[in-house]
Amino acid sequence: MQPRYEPHGVEERWQQTWEAEGLYNAEPDPSRTPYVDCHPPPNVTGRLHTGHALNLAVGDLLIRWKRMQGYNTLFQPGFDHAGISTQNVVEKALIDEGTSRRELGREKFEARVWEWLHEYGGKILDDFRRIGASLDYRRSRFTMDEGYVRAVMQFFVHLYRRGWIYRANRIINWCPHHETSLSDLELEHEDVDDTLSTIRYPLADGDGYIPIATVRPATIPADVAVAVHPEDPRYAELIGREVIVPWTENRVPVIADERVERDFGTGALKITPAHDPTDFQIGRDHGLPEPSCIGADGLVTAAGLEGLTQKEAEEKILAWCKERGLLEQREHYRHSVAFCERCHSRIEPRISMQWWCAMDGIKQRPLEALRSGEVRYHPESQHRFAIDSLENAPDWCISRQIWWGHQIPAWYCPDGHITVEESAPDACAECGATDLTRETDVLDTWFSSALWPFATLGWPDETPELAQFYPGNVNTTARDIIRLWENRMIFSGLELLGERPFDDVVIHPTVLAVDGRRMSKSLGNGIDAFEVLERHGADATRYGLLKNSLTQDVRFSYAAIEEGGKLSNKLWNAARLIVTACDGALPAAKPSSLEERWILARLSQAQRRIEASLDEFDFAHAMDELYHLTFDDFCDWYLEAVKARLYDGDADARVTATAALEWLLKLLHPAMPHVTEEIWSHLPERTSRLIVASWPEAGGEDEAGALERVQEYAQVFRRSGVVPQLEGDEKRIFDAVVKPDRAPQRENGNAEAERERLRKEIARAEKQLANERFVENAPAEVVDAERAKLERYRRELDAISE
């Protein structure tokens, strides 16, 4: 064993060994109690980032802990076909090759995506291996593999027959680059510098005009009304009259609607139902027409402006207005604009026919499950957020006009009847026509993700896996997909299997950049997870991420990861001492001395604290306990106290030291699997792997405070230089750990300073205890603790008084 622990090589070796020996494998076994962490499938095009790393550290910690406790654990990997993301990546590759999606056609394009996936897809699973995640890699699933497709089709048909899926022609978010609809949750908003133009709409029946502020003059040709607030005195008498729309010179009505903000702009709003969500609502409520002036590609279609970009059309229209004195002013205006999160095109609100999920019906059962606590989000604040999100969930647009995804199982006959079946029907269900064409739209990628907890276990077939591992126990993820994924999984599980998919949803913190802001390419503050793994190793990375994971947003901390590296090395060297001192077979013996009884009690106490923390998914405090247990208790006190006896060949000391080290390794293994397994393999007569060793039984903790007096006197000695009067084991331990014979000579001043400090403490405690109101009102244990402190300080002062 080298004096310095080197994770590289060691970690990869154990990862390969564990997997090759089948130690990650899960098998259904009705005689055993299962424990399942339903792990999120990353995008097939993705690579490991710090959020994944934290999530894996959390999931693997729980799984390894439960595996050691004897549960039949399932930790299943896989990846998501990720609709638009994947299509986007492959399209980019095609452009580099000088071709395009449209040139290939749908069938060839799909084949090309599969080809691409076989070559590059799923690399992220290798990244998962590198961090030491004990997933059953044999059971990797993909949201578009054969069985999964059947599950998705069945889900769609089920919802359709329950009346929860419908088609509607409404305004949706349209990405003009991908030419598809997007849900609200697939957008990103950004503040943009824009121009607000105030344009005069002349009254049709005489003098005067209504000034209207707009950031999108290019949509003017599709204006169908002007709206004002019903109680706005400025425009009260204009309601019901008509104005003339610039450029088109159409006459449109002035209507009243409460959704108009009187304080914004001029207080008058042009209504363009086809190109703005608010206008769309107002238009529908007032029965207005819905003409369009912008095409699917984002280019203008209005008469006289055909084929122009919106910017070009805007210039023409404004010039037209200016000539006629209708352009009142142009001013700088900064506002939030929606973009496609994949290609960053500006979202174009557009009316189109889409498939929708009616959330009012769907949300009832998951809401019950959340309100009753049948499924719990952690922390509590996220539980409330999940409920709020469900209560306010708008209908979900599930169709996408892209090519990569699950094609919607709906067929149209020439008369326009719709037949929904899991596979191609022979004839129209309504009129019997046999000339059917399939819907070309595909489903939102999250529609299939919603089935992950059980489609991965073979549903809709009744498999042994499904029987053993459903429902699962825990799901760990980041809070940004609570609405996209979590709530929908809870719904699908309750709806299709009649049982929740898991009991607990652990929302781990979002890992922010070192500067406390979100990691992003534009800010250039991202952390490369691979670089961290390469430099510090998987154990240190896992420890560091878990250690710093208390609040909802956590800054990435190199210091915490370095702390993990130090912990590995400390542990390694503690083991080195014990292994070199205790070579050879160990005789039967039992702990007898004070320091031995103490460390076993401390291990037991620490274990209970760690278990309590993990039960509450409080990983940071578990890491803190492990760190201090290792450094302070195990190394600085126990090993220092017992070192001499180990070298002397004391059988009791050797046996206990080995047992205590084994115990410590087991407690550390779920967080830092590699270094602990490596050390374990160096222990005498070790054949089985630590990964499948049993979790220890915490015993009594009666002696956890046994060394307290020695530790107190050590403090006093180190500050004052006065050696306390101790006897027996206490003296032996004090001499071994504190080494008074090696301490430098102290000046008398040190003793005096320490006496002064103690006198002050005594005075403070005496004053507190002299306060009648304190003694009367404070809880008894607080008063007792104060008395105990007073006594202790007096005792320590006596010890260093001449």
Added chain:
RNA sequence: GGGCGCAUAGCUCAGCGGGAGAGCGCUCGCUUCACACGCGAGAGGUCCCUGGUUCGAUCCCAGGUGCGCCCACCA
């Protein structure tokens, strides 16, 4: 505009009704036979501000201020 979170040592963060803590950094002393990624000692803080509750507030309550994340159709 709404929701959530955060403000404690130079830095990153614990603690959260009764003596201000950890890790890193800094100073001093230790090449002590596991470890210098070490051991020991130390310096360093109006616990964001203002009120309130309490015998007692860093901790609870109210109101500010600053920062972050998420959400939102003021054109």
